[in-house]
Amino acid sequence: MASHWEEFFATHLPPSDFEDNRILLKEFCDRHNKCGQRIVLVTSGGTTVPLEHNTVRxxxxxxxGTRGAASAEYFLEHGYSVVFMHRLNSLEPFTRQFNGQKFMDMLELHDRGPNTTITVKPDSVDVLAPVLASYKAAQDAGKILYVNFTTVSDYFWLLRAACECLAACGPRALLYLAAAVSDFYVPSNQMPTHKIQSGAGAPNIQLQLVPKMLAPLVSLWVPHAYVVSFKLETDESILIRKARDSLNKYKHKLVIGNALQTRRTRVVFVTSDSSYEIVLSREQILNGMEIEDIIVSNIVLNHTEFMKTHKY
Amino acid sequence: MASHWEEFFATHLPPSDFEDNRILLKEFCDRHNKCGQRIVLVTSGGTTVPLEHNTVRxxxxxxxGTRGAASAEYFLEHGYSVVFMHRLNSLEPFTRQFNGQKFMDMLELHDRGPNTTITVKPDSVDVLAPVLASYKAAQDAGKILYVNFTTVSDYFWLLRAACECLAACGPRALLYLAAAVSDFYVPSNQMPTHKIQSGAGAPNIQLQLVPKMLAPLVSLWVPHAYVVSFKLETDESILIRKARDSLNKYKHKLVIGNALQTRRTRVVFVTSDSSYEIVLSREQILNGMEIEDIIVSNIVLNHTEFMKTHKY
Known part of the structure; x- marks a missing residue:
């Protein structure tokens, strides 16, 4: 049995940087809400379930975090303000295309003692300049806020705090819940303090179901927002049924289903009364198009429709 | 009971990029061995244990991977050639100090249409120039080879292949096994194909002990090399005993013990007949010194002594 969501918050402490993040979220949402901005909360990356209090495993x-990081960029293009709530060290918008070595390899060192300079090689400028321009534009306009989590418990605390700040935006708030949240966890009071020792033989890990936070989120935390959740399966045959089950249960607006093996080129949009596929064509793939571009355009249309009919 | 190491290789397939990496390792080791170079294999980062064949969890x-990435830099400074065998997306030498956003924030865009340039801001040049110079020097001289792994099985395959290539270097080979390798795993034949479903209740994960690869590594794969392993515990009181147990069992040269909470400022070197602590002083910490600087200097001295007495 899954524990109740209220019990989860009562028995798990907030992360140590929780108050700082709550203040940042509040300031960000208030500022953009005042201007009548649309705000999207993008969650991204996986969560961890610690097996020990002093966590080694x-x-x-x-x-x-590819989906979330790419989608955040497209939401910015559509004029949204973005709360990018991501797993620490997962991919981030803009920088996602360049790892550390790629950055280093783009740079040229002109060693002139105290007048040393470093420039980006001319052939890398073409690739980097548009990304850098978009990154700086979003930063300078204060259009994106980065907050991060690691454990599933951190994630839940941060999610609820973000919702509490977004609630004031009513139907202008969009929740795009792309993070891969664990279904299971080891409750705090059943966790050993120290690293599990191998001398004692192989351990048996008994997991519990996490509470379904989508229930209070939709009905209590952001009752006027447009909520989109994701469903990832490895077995495509059960995908639509599971997506529809989720919609019927939580009564939100849209579930985007995707299969692990094909998630970069195909997703299925499931609403309460329809389901339709979005598939990248061979030509679109060759042109370097990303499926998140189409996903986000579709959601923005749906959200616009939703806002017309849900005055606040 | 742990399965035997030969059984492990017989029942787990090599990673898909295994042959490519084996060729790279062979070429790298042969080239440096010909010049009488000392070569260090640095392993770094954690390993994963998949719970499903189509792995979601x-x-x-x-x-x-801080320890391994920093140490690789210091080994290069001491003239070693470095095989940096690391967990995909863990920290790497040189780039470890700059994540994606830090890189972006260092850059300045001078938008002049077709003559657009990007430069590193003058105040960031001071920090970046020495790191970039060392990175490029190592790259240009072909002194570092990067290979990566994700699962514990990938790690074992790659470790054995690296050892087979390093064996030819005799006592000039140094193994610096800093990766955090799982003690447990789910054998391939006990793993479900698809994502574990939460509808069926919370799963119970039965783990098995992994074979102790240090045994064949020391006695069979690189019998003439200088082998250093690491021991991480969260409970400091059992650290030295466990390090000594490991040395007695595998007969390698050195175990470096460290506790999770203090690993950045304190380690203990345990050999068959001694143990001594290396502790960063307050002053060293304030000066930005890294403990890996001292660890590596000490090991290089030990390795030099070892080479004098172990002619090959």
């Missing part, structure tokens, strides 16, 4: 969910 | 070991 944890269960993790697979996710680089 | 896995058990992970905590490690950013």
């Amino acid at each position: 944890f269960v993790d969910n697979f996710s680089y | 896995f058990v992970d070991n905590f490690s950013y």
Whole structure:
């Protein structure tokens, strides 16, 4: 049995940087709400489930955070303000295309003692300049806020705090819940303090179901917002049924289903009365188009429609 | 009971990029061996234990890879050639100090249409120039080879292949096994194909002990090399005993013990007949000194002594 969401918050402490993040979230949402801005909360990356209090080992969910990081860029292009709530060290908007070595390899050192300069090689400028320009534009306009989490408990605390700040935006708030959140965890009071010792033989890890936070989120925390959740499966045959189950249960607006193997080129939009696929064509793939571009355009249209009918 | 190491290789397939990496390792080791170079294999970062064949969930070991990435830099400074075998997306030498946003924030865009340039801001040049110079020097001289792994099985395959290439270097080979390797795993034949479903209740994960690869590594794969392993505990009181147990069992040269909470400022060197602490002083910490600087200097001295007495 899953524990109740209220019990989860009562028995798990907030992360140590929680108050700082809550202040940042509040300031960001208030500022953009005052201007009548649309705000999207993008969650991204996997969560961990620690197996020990002094954590050496944890269960993790697979996710680089590509979907969330790319989508955040497209939401900015559509004029949204973005709260980018991501797993620490998962991919981030703009920088996602360049790892550390790629950056280093783009740079040229002109060693002239105290007048040393470093420039980006001319052939890398073409690639980097548009990304850098978009990054700086978003930063300078204060249009994006980065907050991060690691454990599933951190994630839940931060999610609720973000919702409390977004609630004031009513139907202008969009929740795009792309993070890969663990279904299971080891409750705090059942966790050993120290690293599990191998001398005692192989351990048996008994996991519990996490509470379904989508329930209070939709009905209590942001009752006027447009909420989109994701469903990832490895078995495509059960995808639409599971997406529809989720919609019926939580009564939110849209579930985007995707299969692990094909998630970069195909997703299915499932609403309460329809389902339709978005598939990248061979030509679009060759042109370097990303499926998040189409996903976000579609959601923005749906959100615009939703705002017309849900005055606040 | 841990399975035998030969059984492990017989029942787990090599990673898909294994042959490519083996060729790179062979070429790198042969080239440096010909010049009588000392070569160090630095392993770094945690390993994962997949819980499903189509992996959505896995058990992970905590490690950013700071120790390995920093140590690789110091080994290069001491003239070693470095095989940097690291967990995909863990920290790497040189770039470890700059994440994506830090890089972006260092850059200045001079938008002049087709003559657009990008430069590093003058106040960031001071920090970046020496790191960039060392990175480029190592790259240009072909002194560092990067290979990466994700699962514990990938790690074992790559470790054995690296050892087979390093064996030819005899006592000039140094193994610096800083990766946080899982003690446990789910054998391939006990893993479900698809994502574990939460509808069926919370799963119970039965882990098995991994074979102790240090045994064949020391006695069979690189019998003439200088082998250093690491021991991480969260409970400091058992650290030296566990390090000594490991030395007695595997007969390698050195175990470096460290506790999770103090690992950045204190380690203990345990050999068959001694143990001594290396502790960063307050002053050293304030001056920005890294403990890996001292660890590596000490090991290089020990390795030099070892080479004198172990002619090959």
